[in-house]
Amino acid sequence: MSATTRAGQAAREIVAGDPGPSGRRWLGWISLISLLLFAADTWLVLNNSHPAFDVPLERAAQAFPWGPLAAVMTLTNASGGVGQYALGIAAVLALLVYERRAGYLMALGALASVFDAVLKVSIGRHRPTADLVTILNPVQGYSYPSGHAVFFTWLCFIGAASLAPRLSPRGRVALWAAAGAIVLLACLGRVWAGAHWPSDVAGGFLLGLAWSAFVLWLPERWLPSPSMRWLPWRRAAARS
Numbered sequence: 001m002s003a004t005t006r007a008g009q010a011a012r013e014i015v016a017g018d019p020g021p022s023g024r025r026w027l028g029w030i031s032l033i034s035l036l037l038f039a040a041d042t043w044l045v046l047n048n049s050h051p052a053f054d055v056p057l058e059r060a061a062q063a064f065p066w067g068p069l070a071a072v073m074t075l076t077n078a079s080g081g082v083g084q085y086a087l088g089i090a091a092v093l094a095l096l097v098y099e100r101r102a103g104y105l106m107a108l109g110a111l112a113s114v115f116d117a118v119l120k121v122s123i124g125r126h127r128p129t130a131d132l133v134t135i136l137n138p139v140q141g142y143s144y145p146s147g148h149a150v151f152f153t154w155l156c157f158i159g160a161a162s163l164a165p166r167l168s169p170r171g172r173v174a175l176w177a178a179a180g181a182i183v184l185l186a187c188l189g190r191v192w193a194g195a196h197w198p199s200d201v202a203g204g205f206l207l208g209l210a211w212s213a214f215v216l217w218l219p220e221r222w223l224p225s226p227s228m229r230w231l232p233w234r235r236a237a238a239r240s
Helices: 003-015 021-047 054-063 069-077 082-098 100-109 111-123 147-166 169-192 198-217 232-239
Strands: none
Touching (some): 003 021, 003 169, 021 198, 054 169, 100 111, 147 169
16 A cells, blocks of 8 residues: 555544544654644743744734634634633533543543643743734733643544544535634634734644644544443434
């Protein structure tokens, strides 16, 4: 089997939410590479108060005419703090009711936000200041990594992988496209609002991606089968 064929097979398995040997191999590499890039970004942040790309990229994002997308970014920005925790818990509980495997995957994915909270306090990086960029969304707390970027990355990545097995091929493509768009806008929104530096958002995305890929890489025998459901009438429907 050629490298192109193996890559195509891996992509199909991941998009279907049912990674086999090919998909799991690629997930392992995605997790490892994302973790290494996260480590490199963290090193830059720890050794430079503002990496060279931070201020120019922040100003470019704020100067760009986002049009109606600005409303979406405002919405994702509003999900911080307690609201974000509530949204994460609701997503985990909803998928636990829907299907045990999906709920377990989401619960494992949520640990990425725990890692983010610990790293924020440990690193203690300050947020952008008004003398350097425009602050549209004043927030408190430390800046690195971006909690929004971590949260939306694991929520959308794990959520899409959890729901994909129950969708048609066309529905899976639409689901993953929507998940990717939400992650992109959530990350851009934090830079656009002046709440985070681009390096904060890059770190949050890479941390969320590394952990999400690792969760899906885990051997499936450690998780319930996709056919194992909580509700008896759903089990009966699955058998018929």
